[in-house]
Amino acid sequence: MAVRIFAAIDVGSFELELGIYEISYKTGIRCVDHIRHVIALGKDTYSLGKISFGLVEEMCRVLGEFVQIMKAYRVKDYRAYATSAIREAQNKQIILEQIRVRTGIKVRIISNSEQRFISYKAIAAKAAEFNKIIQKGTAIIDVGFGSAQLSLFDKDALVSTQNLPLGTLRIRGLLSKIPATVRDRREQIEEIVDKELFTFRKMYLKEREISHLIGIGENILYMTRRMDMAALGDKIDAATMGRFYDRLCQMTTDQIEERFGVNSEYGSLLLPGAVVYKRILELTGAEMFWIPGIRLCDGIAAEYGNDNKLVKFSHNFENDILAASRNMAKRYKCHTSHTQVLEQYALNMFDSMRKYHGLGSRERLMLQIAVLLHACGKFISIKNSNECSYNIIMSTEIIGLSHLEREVIANVVRYNIRDFDYDKVQLETQIHLYHDSGLSRSSITILIAKLTAILRLANSMDRSHRGKLADSRMAVRDKELIITTGYQGDMALEAASFEQKADFFEEIFGVRPVLRQKRKV
Structure with missing residues (x-):
């Protein structure tokens, strides 16, 4: 080629x-x-x-x-x-x-979630090293100029990712009008960093062992480029990082400029970056710090190569998006057994209806995430769970999803138990993002309606939360979606709920869902 x-x-x-x-x-x-x-x-x-x-x-x-x-x-x-x-x-x-x-x-x-996911693909392009390192508890820390992203891996799966307002440019801006000595400045930055990390530690690091830290971003590249640790290669132990940090903290901005070969604008950003990396290293207790030397541009190239089938990754990124969603569902105490059954129903329905919905693998993924998170709002309010679910999803970044995709998922969850109004679907996404996606507002509304119809019907099939229809088979025949189950017990609740949801499903797809119970002779 x-x-x-x-x-x-x-x-x-x-x-x-x-x-x-x-x-x-x-x-x-x-x-x-x-x-x-x-x-x-x-x-x-x-x-x-x-x-x-x-x-x-x-x-x-x-x-x-x-x-x-x-x-x-x-x-x-x-x-x-x-x-x-x-x-x-x-x-x-x-x-x-x-x-x-x-x-x-x-x-x-x-x-932000797309940006971090793209950088993460650049790391994964170094397949052998990346796959080896994440077998143990691993955290990826990407300190940018506007914010920092901290992502946690456990046994090859991404379990959580959070964005923190710890970008070096932001930190410098907060302290720019406060006169301070070099030592005072370091202590001020540490206080800012520690404040932001306090909640993260309580919520996400409890009983979690982190052995490796992966540092990415332009800041870490500059830190390691001009000092003795550069000769050690791209893997540095915690003690070496500590010595480097101590030396950097004793330098004035002028000394940093001379040592690192940067201008004053950049030199003043290295100390905030070093503090963030060092405090996270201490917080996680990681033994090894890997610096793969990648930038966002490397991630963009990796994403393009993967999208155009010019390169192939051994790591499954879709699983990471799903793992992050499952952990989010776990955090909000979602009913796991019900969700697993519902996931089976919804995906089987999606696959059976491909000819009629015209959607692809990305929309299938959004449906799957909507299933996982459809009841997360019950953690806050059982009565208004759909509205609370919408707000939780819109307030939580899910790595690998665009803001528009997250908005589609949030609306699907919202309309799962609310009358669907085509003219009042709440879309906050700005118009330029519709153009970037190649979709119009009306086509996004239709997408939400299609996924909502599938989620509603699948949910009706487990009305009792007992997985009665787990053996069900689905097939479209003569404008009917025939769902057949061999369950022999009472399924009156499921049948009644199914019939209620069938009208909307038929309105959207032009296919009437029919539930049939096989009887033993």
Whole structure:
């Protein structure tokens, strides 16, 4: 297979980055060039709420230069992603339009969960090392300029991931107007970090053993590049990290600039980053710190290669999304046995109805997550469980899902026990995200209706929560979805509930569901 030249563009909080990659099924992914330009977009966003005209001008100029570099390399395809600095800017839509008009580049704003999942794919591209390390308790810590993401693995499964407001640019902004010595500054940063980690430790690290820490992000690359620990390779023990931290904490900003070869803007960000990594290392008690040396651009290239079947990962990322959802359901005390039965019914129904719903594997995954989380709101209120479930899902990042996908799932769960109103489906997602997905608002409403109809009917089949129809078989014949069970006991509750949900199902798909109970002769 021919080698494909691909460009990845990261419009980050502190830098614009361009990565040029050669990707092929035979040789995998190889970075052939990497260009970066420091521009503190996040400084404006986090302090003013929007990005100034001057920075937009500079950004468009640099992205225009990136276009020329891409042409020189004869790039066949590209992806350009923007993260928190633009995502949180009030004027983001006009910025995206300015970039498109002036450079021709279409930039997509990605959610935090998508951003971290993409970086995680870049780590997984180092398959042998990654699969070996995550066999033991492992935490991935990605300290960015706007926030930090802490993800926990246990025996090859992602069990939890949380976003913390511990980006280096944010921390520096909080302390910028407070005069302090080097020692005082370190203690102030530690207090900020410890405050944010306190709740995380109580909720997610209780009785969990973490042996390995994986550090990613631009900050950790700069920290290890210019000091003695760089000679140790990409794996560092806790004691070595401690010595490095102690030396860094004794340096002034001028000394950091000289030692690391960075400007003052970047030099002032290294100490906050070091504090976050060190405190998490102490908090988890990890013995080894792996620094695989990846950036977001590497993740974008890995995602593109995987999507276009140019590279194949041994790790199953869909399982990670499901594992995170299952752990979320466990946290909110969802009825596990009922959920397992409901999952079987809903997925069998989805597969049997493929010809009539026209949905794909991604929509199947969203249905599965909706099943897992459909009753999480009962943890707060049994009476208003669907509204509480909606709010929980909308307030919780699920790694690997876009904001729009999470919104679809939240609405499916909400309308599971509420009359469906096509004109009042609550969609908070901004219009530019609809365009990015290739969907209109009306098509998203229809998708929600389809998944809701399946969830409702599947839920009716386990009305008693006793799994009576676990042996059921499904097939579509003559505009009817025939569901047959050999259960011989009383299933009056299920039959009555099924009939109630059948009308909406038929309205959506034009197929009438019919429940049949086989009788022994």
